[in-house]
Amino acid sequence: EEEGEFVVLEGSEALTGSAMQHTSYSALKNSLIEEGTLVRGPTDRLVFARPSVFRSPSAASAVVLNRNSNGRIEWKVKGREKMTYQDHQQALADASEAAA
Numbered sequence: 001e002e003e004g005e006f007v008v009l010e011g012s013e014a015l016t017g018s019a020m021q022h023t024s025y026s027a028l029k030n031s032l033i034e035e036g037t038l039v040r041g042p043t044d045r046l047v048f049a050r051p052s053v054f055r056s057p058s059a060a061s062a063v064v065l066n067r068n069s070n071g072r073i074e075w076k077v078k079g080r081e082k083m084t085y086q087d088h089q090q091a092l093a094d095a096s097e098a099a100a
Contacts, residue, residue, distance in 0.1 A: 006054045006071070008064065014038055014046040015066040025062035032063065057085055 001007070014029075032038040032052060041047035054060040057071025065074065075085035083091075 001057075002053075006057045006060045008048055008052045008054065008060050010048050010050050012048045012064065013041060014048070014064045016044060016046055017066050024068060025059060028059065029063045029066075038063075 029038070033046070037049055037052050038046040039049045052060075054063070057075055058069060059071070061069045061071035061074040072086035072089075073084045077083040077085070077088045
């Protein structure tokens with residue numbers, strides 16, 4: 001997360017398939033494909049050719065997972081795979097509160 005926006009890093013993969021055609025984020029994903037941000041990878045997945053900024057973690061996870069999803073619980077903290085993004089944000093808020 002950078003300045004309140006959620007960033008998916010270059011090299012990250014996104015699923016493909018027909019399920020995305022029926023979600024509220026299909027236009028966003030199609031736009032990322034058309035502009036060359038999402039490109040066909042060596043497997044049957046798409047790859048982010050450059051970092052991509054999303055307004056929310058849910059928009060990012062919907063594009064990556066090819067379905068509507070709650071990004072606050074879908075994204076996991078690297079190195080702590082059982083910790084969700086929501087848990088991470090709460091831990092940061094608790095630490096900030098304790099320091100105040």
